[in-house]
Amino acid sequence: MTAYEPYYEIRIKTDDPGQREILMYFAAQSGVEGFVEEPQELVAYIPASRFDEKILQSLWEQTGINPVYSVKLIEQRNWNAEWEKQYPAVTIDDRIYIGAEFHPPAPGGLLEIRITPKMSFGTGHHETTELMLRLLADTDLDGKTLIDMGSGTGVLAILAEKTCAREIYAIDNDAWAYENMLENFEHNECRKIQAFLGGAGILESLPPVDIFVANINRNIILRDLDAYTRKVKPGGRLMLSGFFAADLPAIRNRLPGNIWHENRRLEKNAWIGIEFVRLGKKI
Numbered sequence: 001m002t003a004y005e006p007y008y009e010i011r012i013k014t015d016d017p018g019q020r021e022i023l024m025y026f027a028a029q030s031g032v033e034g035f036v037e038e039p040q041e042l043v044a045y046i047p048a049s050r051f052d053e054k055i056l057q058s059l060w061e062q063t064g065i066n067p068v069y070s071v072k073l074i075e076q077r078n079w080n081a082e083w084e085k086q087y088p089a090v091t092i093d094d095r096i097y098i099g100a101e102f103h104p105p106a107p108g109g110l111l112e113i114r115i116t117p118k119m120s121f122g123t124g125h126h127e128t129t130e131l132m133l134r135l136l137a138d139t140d141l142d143g144k145t146l147i148d149m150g151s152g153t154g155v156l157a158i159l160a161e162k163t164c165a166r167e168i169y170a171i172d173n174d175a176w177a178y179e180n181m182l183e184n185f186e187h188n189e190c191r192k193i194q195a196f197l198g199g200a201g202i203l204e205s206l207p208p209v210d211i212f213v214a215n216i217n218r219n220i221i222l223r224d225l226d227a228y229t230r231k232v233k234p235g236g237r238l239m240l241s242g243f244f245a246a247d248l249p250a251i252r253n254r255l256p257g258n259i260w261h262e263n264r265r266l267e268k269n270a271w272i273g274i275e276f277v278r279l280g281k282k283i
Contacts, residue, residue, distance in 0.1 A: 006048040006073060007033075010056070011041050013068040021270060025244065026062045029217050030055045033176070047176070048073060090125060092133050098123065098155065101187070111162055114187045115153050116180065123153060128241040131266045131273025132156055132215045135239050138264075141165040145209040147231055149200070149224075150216035150242075154181030154193070160211075161190045168192055169206050173199040200224040208233045215273075218243035218250070225254050234280040237263070241273040248272060 010032075014020060020042050024035055031050040036043040046055075053071075060066050089099035097106035098113045106112035115123050123129065136156060142164040148157040151170035160168050170185075170193050172178050178197040185193050196202045204227075212232045214221060221228075221240060232238050238260070240251065245267050252262070255276055264275040 006075065007045045008048055008051040009072055009074050010044040010046065011070045012044065013040065014042055014065075015040050019063075019065055019067075021244075022063050023059070023065065025217070026059055029219060030059060045074075087123070090123065090130075092130055093137065095137055096133055096159065111159075113155060113158050113162065114184070115155055115158075116183050116187065123155070127268040127271040128215050128243075128273060129155065131268060131271065132213060132239060132241050133159060134266055135264060135273050135275055136160065136211075136213065137163070139211065139237065141211070144211055145207070146211040146213065147171070147203070147206065147209050149203075149212065149214040149228065150220070151181050151195075152177050152215070154184045154195070156213050156215065157181070157193050158184060158188045158190060161192050162188070165192065165211075167194075167209075169194050169196065169209070171196045171198060171202050173197070200227040203227050203231050206231060209236065211237045211239065213239040215241045218247045221251060222254065225251070229255070229260075229278070232278045234278055236278050238276045238278065239273065240276075241271070243272065244270050245272040246270070248274065 012023060014023070020037065023042055027044055032044045032046045034045040056069070087100060089097060089103040091097050091110065095111060096113065097110040098115055099106065100116055101114060133156065136159050141160055143166045145167045146160045146165050146169070148160070148168065148170045151157055151172045154170050157168050157170040170181055172181060175197060178195065182195055185195065208231050210233055212228055214228060221242065228238065259279055260276040261279060262274065263277045266273045
């Protein structure tokens, strides 16, 4: 997978934080792979092979926002170099340091994860990734098995290996993200992660696990939630994010209370990360 794939740049006039969150949420479901927030504009990037003007019209209809915007094709370029200009390292709860190869080493005492930024989702900058990292960091993963659905950069899977998970399965249906996660697994010297290119159908070939994590988006989670829950052992944990707190009831209604207990939740800027524990009953 080349790092020089052409992209469309969509510049949306808005300085409203609420509008930006809504636009990013729905745009990510439509194939947009990266965002840059400027003072007066939200800039979105989508691979040229995925772009269609109908995507934008659908986005305005879904959000009820009809902004001033412009679209242009960006010449093929080294996206790594572009992201280096505006890609700071991230520290989560003074415990986890996420940086690229061009960042300095982690300060002493912090667990270090190296992520090469190639527009895959999961660098620790977005609220949902941060929330999932915090949930995982507060979980005893020693000897546990884990599925990371919609793995993106693989950052959650990498954290799981670095905190002593025994066996990890990382899945993403995007070829670009898949290649990126493989690179990141190599950079972090991961040996316990099995990577898969595909969607929820991959789960049929995998065993039930102790922990299932999915940081994707509301619609995909609702569509595939039954497949996810079948892969969680009794007593196991299901951690979900990628959606707003306001979307939680729709997901909660799909998880019967006599089977799934809400254990922990974290929220930031209207986004939510939530953990359910499967009780010792059959679905």
